[in-house]
Amino acid sequence: MRTMPWRLPALSAILVGSVLAFAYFYESGEEVERVQSTVESATSVGAPADGESQVGLMTSLPIYWPLETEFADLASGDVEVPWQRKVIEARYEVVPLDTLSPIPALDPQAPPTDPLEGLQYLAVIQPRGLSPADNVALDEWVKGGGRLLLVLDPLLTGHYHMPLGDPRRPVDAALIPPVVERWGLAVEFDEEQAPLRGVSFANNRLELAMAGAIVVDDAARETCEVTAGGAMARCDVGEGRVTLLADAAAFEAERLSDDRSATLQALARYAWE
Numbered sequence: 001m002r003t004m005p006w007r008l009p010a011l012s013a014i015l016v017g018s019v020l021a022f023a024y025f026y027e028s029g030e031e032v033e034r035v036q037s038t039v040e041s042a043t044s045v046g047a048p049a050d051g052e053s054q055v056g057l058m059t060s061l062p063i064y065w066p067l068e069t070e071f072a073d074l075a076s077g078d079v080e081v082p083w084q085r086k087v088i089e090a091r092y093e094v095v096p097l098d099t100l101s102p103i104p105a106l107d108p109q110a111p112p113t114d115p116l117e118g119l120q121y122l123a124v125i126q127p128r129g130l131s132p133a134d135n136v137a138l139d140e141w142v143k144g145g146g147r148l149l150l151v152l153d154p155l156l157t158g159h160y161h162m163p164l165g166d167p168r169r170p171v172d173a174a175l176i177p178p179v180v181e182r183w184g185l186a187v188e189f190d191e192e193q194a195p196l197r198g199v200s201f202a203n204n205r206l207e208l209a210m211a212g213a214i215v216v217d218d219a220a221r222e223t224c225e226v227t228a229g230g231a232m233a234r235c236d237v238g239e240g241r242v243t244l245l246a247d248a249a250a251f252e253a254e255r256l257s258d259d260r261s262a263t264l265q266a267l268a269r270y271a272w273e
Contacts, residue, residue, distance in 0.1 A: 053091075053092050053093070053120060053121060053272075054092065054093045054094075054095050054118070054119055054120075054121070055088065055092040055093070055094055055095065055119070055121040055122065055123055055268075055272070056095045056096075056097045056115070056116065056119045056121070056122040056123065057088075057094050057095065057096050057097060057122075057123050057125070058096075058097045058098065058099075058100065058122075058123070058124045058125070058127050059123070059124070059125040059126055059127060059251075060126050060127060060128045060169075060170040060171045061125055061126050061158075061170050061248065061251055061252065062082055062170070063082055063084045063085055063088075063125065063251060064081070064082070064085055064094065064096050065079070065081065065082070066079070066080070066081075066082060067160065067161070067162065067168060068161075068168070083255070083256035083260075083261075084251055084264060086256075087256075087261050087264045087265060088123075088264065088268065090265075091265075091268065092121065092268070095119065097115050099115055099131075099134065100115060100116060100124075100130065100133075100134040100137045100138050100141075101115075101131060101133035101134045101136070101137040102114050102115075102133075102137065103115065114137075116137060116138075116141045116146070119141075119146065120145070120146060120147060120272075121146070121147050121148075121149075121271075121272040122138075122141070122146060122147070122148045122149070123148075123149045123151075123271075124138075124148065124149070124150050124151070125149070125150075125151040125248060125251055126151055126152065126153055126156065126170060126171050126174055126248050126251075127171070127174070128171055129171075129175050129177075130177040130179070134177075135177050135178055135179040135182075136179075138177075138179055139179045139182060139183075141240070142183075142237050142238060142240040142241070142242055143237060143238030143239060143240055144238065144239060144240065145238075145239040145240045146240045147240055147241045147243075147271060147272045148240070148241070148242045148243065148271070149243050149245070149267065149268070149271035149272065150180075150242060150243065150244045150245070151174075151244075151245045151246075151247075151248050151251065152174035152176060152180070152187055152212070152244065152245075152246055153173075153174050153211070153212065153246065153247050153248035153249075154173055154174060154187060154189040154210070154211075154212040154246065155172070155173055155189065155210045156170060156171070156172050156173070156248060156252065157195075157209040157210055157249055157252065158170070158248075158249075158252030158253075158254075174187075180244065183220065183235060183237050183242055184216060184217040184219050184220025184221075184224070184235070185214060185215065185216055185217070185220065185224075185233060185235065185242075185244055186214070186215040186217075187212040187213070187214060187215070187244075187246045188212060188213045188215055189212045189213070189246075190213065193210065193211075195209060195210055196208070196209055197211075197229065199227075199228045199229035199231065200227075200228070200229075201227040201228040201232055201266075201270060202227070202266070202269075202270050204262070204263065204266035204270070205259070205263065206228050206231075206232075206250060206263060206266075206267075207249060207250070207263075208228070208229065208231055208247045208249060209247065209249040210247075211229075211231040211246050211247035211249075212231065212246025212247065213230045213231060213246060214226055214230060214231065214232060214233040214244055214246055216233055216235070220235055223235050223236040223237075224236075228245070231245065231246050231247050232244065232245045232246070234270065234271070241271075243267075243270060243271035245267070250263050250264060250267065251264070
């Protein structure tokens with residue numbers, strides 16, 4: 001055994017802003033409005049009815065958009081969103097994030113924007129890495145009552161066409177952020193384990209693929225429940241809750257099936273409800 005140590009309504013804001021900038025310089029004001037409407041419609045595909053809870057999503061996996069989506073595809077409105085997003089959006093409104101820490105305002109006199117403000121639920125799934133400020137913000141958000149699903153896979157098993165080094169490629173091996181240790185948790189990885197195994201959590205089935213193992217220190221043991229064959233732990237942290245899963249296989253399948261949909265729904269209930 002060895003330890004292996006993106007609310008900037010960000011994505012929507014960046015997409016809308018980039019396309020609007022192009023339209024501003026090359027087209028009329030009417031074209032600006034048309035492009036803005038098209039992109040905003042694309043970014044709200046599958047959103048639930050008003051009143052549903054929001055969940056922030058930070059991930060390197062193709063969960064919110066397909067892996068090879070281009071701006072032109074978004075502007076056309078002809079984008080089939082991933083099945084994983086559809087399953088989550090059956091119950092929650094997904095808010096894509098590319099940072100967890102406060103974003104400085106352009107006006108130095110204005111307060112920063114907190115991407116986590118107003119969110120009760122958060123999914124951080126195989127992230128590209130959390131900055132020191134992200135670690136602090138995440139810790140404070142959880143302790144203040146937030147509910148986090150944190151998925152850190154020591155070895156992804158999905159197949160991605162992007163070459164190593166391509167910034168669009170998902171993170172093959174998760175970096176364990178320091179805040180995990182602060183919560184009394186660690187992730188270990190056994191390279192000699194069986195590549196595939198089925199486990200259970202809260203009367204639900206979960207298929208693992210080269211998963212990590214969660215280690216809980218003595219101080220956190222009384223507030224943690226370890227399940228899924230040791231690959232997942234749910235812990236009370238302050239007023240909030242952290243569900244740490246050391247395997248991302250449930251989010252990697254290319255095609256939807258009843259079993260996969262049920263697994264994601266069960267993980268969401270387990271982490272956030």
